[in-house]
Amino acid sequence: MPGYLVDDTRKVTTHRLKEMKAEGKKIAMLTSYDFTTAKIVDEAGVDMILIGDSASNVMAGNMTTLPITLDQMIYHARSVARAVKRALVVCDMPFGTYQIDEKEAVRNAIRIMKETGCDAVKLEGGVEIIEGVKRILDAGIPVVGHLGLTPQSINKFGTYAVRAKEDAEAEKLLSDVKLLAEVGCCAVVLEKIPAALCQKAVESVDIPIIGIGAGPADGQVLVVDDMLGKNNGFSPKFLRRYADLHTIMTDAIGAYVADVKTGDFPNANESY
Numbered sequence: 001m002p003g004y005l006v007d008d009t010r011k012v013t014t015h016r017l018k019e020m021k022a023e024g025k026k027i028a029m030l031t032s033y034d035f036t037t038a039k040i041v042d043e044a045g046v047d048m049i050l051i052g053d054s055a056s057n058v059m060a061g062n063m064t065t066l067p068i069t070l071d072q073m074i075y076h077a078r079s080v081a082r083a084v085k086r087a088l089v090v091c092d093m094p095f096g097t098y099q100i101d102e103k104e105a106v107r108n109a110i111r112i113m114k115e116t117g118c119d120a121v122k123l124e125g126g127v128e129i130i131e132g133v134k135r136i137l138d139a140g141i142p143v144v145g146h147l148g149l150t151p152q153s154i155n156k157f158g159t160y161a162v163r164a165k166e167d168a169e170a171e172k173l174l175s176d177v178k179l180l181a182e183v184g185c186c187a188v189v190l191e192k193i194p195a196a197l198c199q200k201a202v203e204s205v206d207i208p209i210i211g212i213g214a215g216p217a218d219g220q221v222l223v224v225d226d227m228l229g230k231n232n233g234f235s236p237k238f239l240r241r242y243a244d245l246h247t248i249m250t251d252a253i254g255a256y257v258a259d260v261k262t263g264d265f266p267n268a269n270e271s272y
């Protein structure tokens with residue numbers, strides 16, 4: 001597979017994720033929501049690609065992740081999976097598709113797997129949703145957990161502040177991480193928690209812990225549009241920007257507008 005910026009071009013599997021943790025190899029994960037971006041992300045060597053329900057914010061402009069539907073997630077996930085050759089592709093189960101009961105959870109996870117070509121699903125929560133997680137795993141579907149700041153519960157939290165700073169919440173988080181690992185999840189995302197707590201989680205299980213705003217872990221995940229600097233209005237402390245696409249795109253589009261207005265575009269070479 002020419003073009004990959006990594007030496008190891010084997011398809012990343014759940015088995016490989018565990019090996020990477022055991023070998024001390026860090027895992028790079030990014031979101032993608034469309035074919036063209038996913039192809040670039042995969043070819044650049046990202047190990048795991050997440051069709052995050054952050055598509056609700058990033059693609060649709062909603063304030064939260066709650067409004068996005070299963071059909072909309074499936075549309076994005078199918079576009080991404082079609083583009084990806086190497087990375088393990090994970091699709092978020094959106095709000096309301098796994099919290100009602102375990103039958104509904106497994107039915108919706110099966111829909112995602114059948115209709116998208118993704119490799120795994122991701123669910124937010126620990127012990128409260130464990131029966132659904134088990135049923136999905138029993139159906140042969142890999143599951144990634146997500147704890148800490150779980151955006152589908154933002155109305156309950158009432159704030160996007162760092163989670164699990166107090167002992168009781170930290171203890172519950174560690175017990176949830178262990179439970180998710182015990183039942184067979186292939187990785188857990190920990191969002192916006194103290195770095196010391198994330199380190200304890202890393203040491204307590206043999207599956208990869210992927211951090212976002214959680215300090216060093218077995219791997220890291222960011223929203224691709226944020227790390228590319230498309231949205232210059234969002235700058236949490238944990239976000240490192242690797243490009244300023246907002247400026248690059250605004251300048252390029254401004255230049256196009258000017259060329260159209262002056263009649264410079266199209267010229268003779270650009271006409272039939």
Ligand code: KIV
Pocket residue numbers: 031050051052053054055092146189191212221222223
């Ligand atoms: O939806 C999302 O993009 C996510 C990541 C931020 C982990 O869940």
